[in-house]
Amino acid sequence: METKTGRSCLFCGDGLRGRTDKRFCDDVCRNRWHNHSRRAPKMSDRARSIQRQLIKNRTILLTLLRTRKRCLVKRETLIRAGFYFEVYSHVNRSGGRVKTYCLDVGYKNRGGGCVEIGVSGEGLGIFQ
Numbered sequence: 001m002e003t004k005t006g007r008s009c010l011f012c013g014d015g016l017r018g019r020t021d022k023r024f025c026d027d028v029c030r031n032r033w034h035n036h037s038r039r040a041p042k043m044s045d046r047a048r049s050i051q052r053q054l055i056k057n058r059t060i061l062l063t064l065l066r067t068r069k070r071c072l073v074k075r076e077t078l079i080r081a082g083f084y085f086e087v088y089s090h091v092n093r094s095g096g097r098v099k100t101y102c103l104d105v106g107y108k109n110r111g112g113g114c115v116e117i118g119v120s121g122e123g124l125g126i127f128q
């Protein structure tokens with residue numbers, strides 16, 4: 001015998017019948033609800049353009065670095081290549097010097113309008 005619980009399915013909103021601890025109509029609604037809640041939210045145009053610039057910044061740093069471990073470049077050179085200093089993934093302030101990263105490639109400010117570019121060290125954790 002089915003009884004109305006006065007509550008509704010978390011996924012489709014239909015009235016629930018049967019056991020009082022039910023949260024979904026059936027397995028279909030339960031699976032859909034779990035699949036839906038696990039999915040990452042849709043990227044906005046703004047989020048996508050920030051992500052594109054972050055990747056572009058990383059590419060510019062790597063292009064200037066070539067095969068070297070580190071190198072010194074003028075900030076002007078980066079800006080002319082299309083680098084945006086406002087867009088970065090994270091900052092590391094350990095060791096008394098601020099290192100700004102575009103994912104795994106970073107830079108720190110040096111005197112004379114220059115920055116030193118370097119790849120994130122291995123074996124030190126992803127945010128080193």
Ligand SMILES: [Zn+2]
Pocket residue numbers: 009010011012013014024025026029
């Ligand atoms: Zn349902």
